[in-house]
Amino acid sequence: MRSYLAILWQEFVLFKRKFRSITLGAMISPVLYLIAFGWGLGGGMTVGGQNYLQFVIPGIVALTTMMVSFSTVGNAVNLSRIYDKTFEEFMVAPVTMTVYAAGKISAGALRGFYSGVLILLISLLFPAGLKINGFFLLILMLNCLVFAALGFTAGVLIDSHADMAKFTNFVITPMAFLCGTFFPLEKMPWLLKGFIGLLPLTHTSQGLRNSGGDLRMLGLNVVVLALYFVVLFVVGVRTCTKAETIG
Amino acid sequence: MLIIEDLKKTYGKVTAVAGLSLAIRRGEFFGLLGPNGAGKSTTVRMLSTLTPPSSGSVSIAGRRLDRNLTDIKRTIGVVPQHNNLDGEMTAWENLELHGRLFGLGKEERRGRIKELLIFTELEERAHDLVRTFSGGMKRKLMIARALMHRPVVLLLDEPTVGLDPAVRRKMWDLLKTLKAEGLTVLLTTHYIEEAEILCDRVALMHEGVLIELDTPLNLIAKSGTIVLEYFTQGVTMSEFFATREEALSRAASLEGSVNIRPANLEDVFIRLTKRRVSE
Numbered sequence: 001m002r003s004y005l006a007i008l009w010q011e012f013v014l015f016k017r018k019f020r021s022i023t024l025g026a027m028i029s030p031v032l033y034l035i036a037f038g039w040g041l042g043g044g045m046t047v048g049g050q051n052y053l054q055f056v057i058p059g060i061v062a063l064t065t066m067m068v069s070f071s072t073v074g075n076a077v078n079l080s081r082i083y084d085k086t087f088e089e090f091m092v093a094p095v096t097m098t099v100y101a102a103g104k105i106s107a108g109a110l111r112g113f114y115s116g117v118l119i120l121l122i123s124l125l126f127p128a129g130l131k132i133n134g135f136f137l138l139i140l141m142l143n144c145l146v147f148a149a150l151g152f153t154a155g156v157l158i159d160s161h162a163d164m165a166k167f168t169n170f171v172i173t174p175m176a177f178l179c180g181t182f183f184p185l186e187k188m189p190w191l192l193k194g195f196i197g198l199l200p201l202t203h204t205s206q207g208l209r210n211s212g213g214d215l216r217m218l219g220l221n222v223v224v225l226a227l228y229f230v231v232l233f234v235v236g237v238r239t240c241t242k243a244e245t246i247g
Numbered sequence: 248m249l250i251i252e253d254l255k256k257t258y259g260k261v262t263a264v265a266g267l268s269l270a271i272r273r274g275e276f277f278g279l280l281g282p283n284g285a286g287k288s289t290t291v292r293m294l295s296t297l298t299p300p301s302s303g304s305v306s307i308a309g310r311r312l313d314r315n316l317t318d319i320k321r322t323i324g325v326v327p328q329h330n331n332l333d334g335e336m337t338a339w340e341n342l343e344l345h346g347r348l349f350g351l352g353k354e355e356r357r358g359r360i361k362e363l364l365i366f367t368e369l370e371e372r373a374h375d376l377v378r379t380f381s382g383g384m385k386r387k388l389m390i391a392r393a394l395m396h397r398p399v400v401l402l403l404d405e406p407t408v409g410l411d412p413a414v415r416r417k418m419w420d421l422l423k424t425l426k427a428e429g430l431t432v433l434l435t436t437h438y439i440e441e442a443e444i445l446c447d448r449v450a451l452m453h454e455g456v457l458i459e460l461d462t463p464l465n466l467i468a469k470s471g472t473i474v475l476e477y478f479t480q481g482v483t484m485s486e487f488f489a490t491r492e493e494a495l496s497r498a499a500s501l502e503g504s505v506n507i508r509p510a511n512l513e514d515v516f517i518r519l520t521k522r523r524v525s526e
Contacts, residue, residue, distance in 0.1 A: 006347030010333075013340055085331035089392075091297055092325045093348035094317040 003095040007103025015111070026068055026115035031122060033060045037182060038126055047184055057123045057130055058208035059181030061116050062143060066201055069112030069144040070151040070172055073104055077155030078164050097240040101152055101233065108148035109141065116140050131211055135218055139207035142225035146200050149232035156240045180205040200228045248273040248431045249294070249400055254303035256289050256455075263289040265455040266303070271400075271433060276426045278446035279435040280512075282520055286455040287435040288328060291404040294433070295325040308399050321349065324393030328404040328435075330385045334378030338369055338388050341377060342395055349396035363391035367421065383414035390421065401425065403434045407441060419444060439513040449512070453520050463512050470515045476506040485514060 015022060037060070038053045045052035081087040090100050123130065154167050178192075179201035185193050196202050207221035249271040256264040264286040271277045279287045292298040294305060296316060305312040308322045332341050339360055346356035364370040367387040377385060386406060393401060406422070407415040415438075422445055425432060436442050442449050443463045450460040459466060471487025475494045478484070487510060488494040498505045 002350045003348055006344060009347060010336070010340075010344050014335055017335060084334065085327070085329055086333050088297060088325075088327060088331045089333075089345065090348070092295055092320060092323075093345070094320040094350075095348055096317075 003093070003099045004103050004106075007090075007095075007100065008107055011103075011107035011111075022111070022114075023118065026064070026118055027122065029067070030060050030064045030115075030119040033064075034119075034122065034126060051129070053126055054129055055184075055209070056182060057119075057126070059205050061119050061123075061140065062179070062201055062204040062208055063176040063181045064119055065112040065116040065140060065144050066147045066204070067172065067176065068115040069108050069147040070154075071168070072111045072151065073108030073148045074151030074155040074164060074167075075161075076108075077104060077152055078158060078161060081156065082159065082161065098237050101149075101237045101240055105145065105148040105152050105233065105236070108151060109144035112144035112148060113141055116144070133211055135222075136208055136211035139204055139211065139218075139221060139225065142222065142229060143200070143204040146204075146225055146228045146232060149229055149236055153232055153236035153239055156236060175199055175201045200225055248275070248308060249277075249433065250304075250306045251290075251294075252304045254290065254293060254305060255301045256286075256293060256298065257301045262455050264293070264300075267452070267455075267457055268303075269450055269457060269460060271431060273431055274429040275447050276422075276432045276445055277434065278442035278449035279433065279452060280439065280442055280449050280516060281435075281452035283437075284454070285452040287452055288404055289455075290452075291325075291327075291402050291433070291435055295323065295327070295402055296320055297325075321396065322399050324396070324398035324401045326386075326389045326393045326401070326403045326406055328408060330382075330389070332377045332385055332388060332392070335376065337374050337376055338364065338380070338391075339373045341388065342392055345392045345395045351396065359395055359397075363394055366394075366424075367391045381414075383410050383418070386410065386418065387421065394425075398430075400431045400433065403432060405435055405437065408437060415441075439511070439516055443512045451516060451519055458519055459515075466515045467510050467512060470510060470518055472510050474506075474508055474510045474514050476508075477501050477503060479503070485518065487514070487518065 034057070037056045047055040077087070120130070120132065154164065158164050158167060178196050179199050180196070181201070185196060185202070188196065203221040203224045207218055207225070210217055210221070251270070252268050254264055254267040255262070267286070267290060279290065281287050289298065293300045294307070294312075296312070296319060300312075307319055310318045310322060312319055333344070336344070342360045342363065343356060346359065351359065360373075361370070364373050367390060369384060369388060369391065372380065372384065377388065380388065390403075390406065403422075407418050410418065419441065422432070422434075426445065434442070434445065446463065448460065448462050449466065451458050451466075461469070471489055473488045473491050473494045475486045475488060475497055476483055477498075486494075486497060488497065491507065494507045498507060
């Protein structure tokens, strides 16, 4: 527990030090999305009987928290293992890789959650009538944990920063646009729709939009996200245990 | 204190360390010397728990590396060859993180950080970001960090590489203090002079194999305490002699200028590694 808290302490120190750049950085993309897709493209549009802005804000929250959680952990772990070698400090300390993974993933997920809260605060400027309740926050946190765990696994597994960028291009960016974030999936071809339905971000988008409604659907979203988190966490820890710094 | 038995490390078909065996005594300052690719750093990485050995065994302070990994980590302090401090944190924060990871209590942590910052003469820079430090300051901070949890064995991998001569000498003073305090130290170095000044015993490694192990003085005595150097056919040749008279007698038979001087560890090192290459 002490080691876990030590990792969180380190992340908090770095967060405090870069508070302004982290906060501004987390706000730029969502504000642009809100302006472009909310005011610009979506002004007056309706999707499934609801205001487009009301539809798109949960999608923007889902994709931004995904991006922030993934990149915060993925890039930090990858850089610390390959370039600045700070990963070694944890490897020579009496810290198990499970604790190390838990610390890094928790910290990344909290950063993602923080960016989600920022978007929700910004979205108050837009009259969208969002329903934010316990389910909404649960789905949001699970999304952050899933993608922080994916970032951790990628950061440990991938042996160059260029390949991390490729992973983002091939895995994260397509999810950001396809998983029901900006448009409903009803009109997608059935095969693609089936595949997209398996992806975690789809369950986040659905869950965040549905947080005041269908409990069975919400339960499915929570279970799928929780399963993704457990699997990615286990894979991340196993990969990390085998990983060596490149030295 | 540190026993290595038949330690091997292979990367595919490449053998980095080929069956290294040695024992380091409590309080000993032990040097591991060798040219690039000799296997020194790989050995230290295995002892530091950063790289798992392919085979063989290591025991530190009675604990086996393959059975008591967490205990071993508490026993050793590691100073790697490259800077692995967090540049975005201050010197104090880097030490604090280490103390927290090793489970030191708040008061103990605070006291130890102050003590080590004074020891490494970094107290005035305690709250500056490490990325603003010079190479020598970073190296001193890495030593302070490795000592935070009071290890019984300190592993130093090329601690003075890349430092200018004046800073290197300051580092030597720091290391001599640790030696005087009775800490067991394993040091790898390129700088033969460093090994000669600091080490009680040195092991010479070449291509993953231990080729000689003794005190610096004995190693020199074994090779010959006097060196005769002369230049012939575009190559500087060295010959070793037990006495100056023998060297003078040999010099009389040579044409051109010669140099006769006391042998040092570097001569032994070059002689042994060259011999090894030609074998």
